[in-house]
Amino acid sequence: MGVLNVTPDSFSDGGDWLQPAAAVAHAQRMRDEGADIIDVGGESTRPGAATVSLEQERRRVVPVIEALAAQLDIPISIDTSKPQLMADAVAAGAGMVNDVNALRAEGAVELMAAHPEVSIVLMHMQGAPRSMQQAPCYDDVVSEVADFLEQRRQICTQAGIAARRLVVDPGIGFGKTLEHNLTLLRATGQLVERFGPVLLGVSRKSMFAQLLGDRPPRQRVEASVQTAMLAAQAGAAILRVHDVKQTREALSLLRAISHAEF
Template sequence: MQPGTCTLNFNRFSLELGTQTCIMGILNATPDSFSDGGKFNTFETAVEQGIKLVEDGAHILDIGGESARPFAEPVSEQEEIDRVIPVIETLSKQIDIPISIDTIKSGVAREALNAGAVIINDISAFEKDPAMADLAAQRDAPVVLMHMKGTPKTMQMNPDYDNLIFEITSYLASRAAYAMEKGIKKNHIILDPGIGFGKTVEHNLVLINHLEKIIDLGYPVLMGPSRKSFIQNILTQKEQTRIGSDHIKTEYGTLAAVAASILKGAHIVRVHDVEKVKSFTHIIDSIRNA
């Protein structure tokens, strides 16, 4: 095995991580997500977009029913279930890649796993609902554990760290240890440093630039810079014109952040525009592996 490579085996799926960047396609079945809120919040549009992301080359499809944008209000468990379960049930019968459920609620995750999802993506790293860890262990599901300072509603209110890299690395190590204590296999744990979740522009840049510190923990690492506000803020400042989340230049900025993340060792990138990123990663992977 080459350094930084691993195989994620689960259910009927097997993902080779390391030599080829794994692309997680984002499907927000929500009316208020920061980038594409409202575009795919009906059953028909969500299913259509899910199929498109697979056709564009996604290796994992990540489906969420509650926005995690800054200052977002939480939604009820039942509303979240109503948004995502019919979509998961339909897509799981039509696509041949693993589906991930993006939720902090164990009740939603349980229904999603019953409907055909096989991965749990918990941005709270089991802190908001401790029953999530038990569920993942019982169902032998891989998990994504993310660092977030505060909650989506509070995380961007002047986030501050004494030692950014040390604090995030220590937190992720402790949550991974907790997951294993609850019975989750080490090779089923993926870490996400949480780009944009309780971080300033500078924090995000430092985090990407020193990603090897998190890679050194020995787990696959997922990065999600896609269309994040730090990209928009940098471009707006540099170009002295407002660059929004749906601007083509934000997509270019996303590709730059994805490239830096991959070259720093990221195994998985979570993105909106799978088609562009897929072609892009062919080149970046070829350079990295030369």
């Protein structure tokens, strides 16, 4: 899954793809480099991020999704927690909804139940983006994250959403300390065994600056790719990445060496 942030303030690429023409060209480049899905986001969810109005988010993403749906032969995902924008994005051609709030907004579950052709990513987040990193706290991060995802999955299936449409994401970096993140990454196999398809997004995140020395996001590529390979080996179904070419090449090497399918 290639990341396409059409925002001015995302932690790694804010402002790079704010203009629709630049966003479309970057998405095409990621497709050519091996992306299977393009994930379009119009509101930053980095720690401390300010909220964005529905109209502003709509102006940022809908024209891009319309263009990509007409030009690309791979699925387009909308990264949003707003049900109204989910509906607009699906109407524009999105085939996946990637929600950091796990469809907890009023009306989101019902909306998705009415669109059986759309896949859904349910992510765990403790708190909200503006405050989530102030004091993350768990007794048992793996069991608490898994229980939350199970609860959200059950709510969805009880509303008529087929389980095969659902992907879960433990939310690395979303209301977690470094040790929480590492513990969840070690538990990737457990999550896959319990839930089936798991999405992991570690690309360029601040955990690498904590582990390897302070460095800006664009200097975290190698660490991101290496961690993505460990996640793939543990069974993660979708890797959400900024650096598609490097990740795809690493997956090809891993496949050749291990004879596994990635």
